Amino acid sequence: MFSEDYHVDHLARHPILTYQQVEEQFGIKITGFGRGINVTPSKVVLISSISKAEGNFVYHDKWTSDGEYIYSGEGKTGDQAMSKGNLAIKNAAMDGKEIHLFVKFSPKDYYYQGKFELVSYTYEDEKGENGCTRKEYKFRLKKV
Structure with a gap:
């Protein structure tokens, strides 16, 4: 069901929260369909999203x-x-901010992945929402 990039065993070991719990515990406001970069004075909260129907990451x-x-x-x-948000990820360590990662399956299922640090980033060609090739930042994160 899930692509080879998806590690079911890894995600299953972490707490599952609702979007309300994520908002309360991390001091953020989740908007839209929930995927995004949320910045507070002390942290950067990243939310990745999985498509249950397609079994892969939305982005x-x-x-x-x-x-x-x-x-x-x-x-x-x-x-x-x-x-x-892109600048917040890049500067998180310099700004003294923790990076936290969630993977979202549904509004009731946010899998907390823990604290991460930025290892590196690239600027690559990728297809945008409209299908056209554009430049996209890829942030490589390591769990701490």
Whole structure:
């Protein structure tokens, strides 16, 4: 059902929260369909999203074979900019902010993956929401 980038065993070991619990415990407001970069004065909360119907990540997010996580930057069409949430991920360590990662299956199922740190990032060609090729940030994260 799930693509090879998805590690069921890894996700099953972590607490499952509702979006209300995530908002309360992490001091964020989840909008839209829930995937995104949420920034507070002390943390950056990343929410990745899985499509239950298709069995894969909605964006180009994925686990790597060495257990690191690739999180795609924000911005669905056109070249992504190094601003707002993307800049918050890049500068998290310098700004003294923790990075937390959730993988969302439904409004009731947010799998907490723990604290991460940025290892590196790239700026790559990728298909946007409109199907056109554009530049997208890929943030490589390692669990701490």
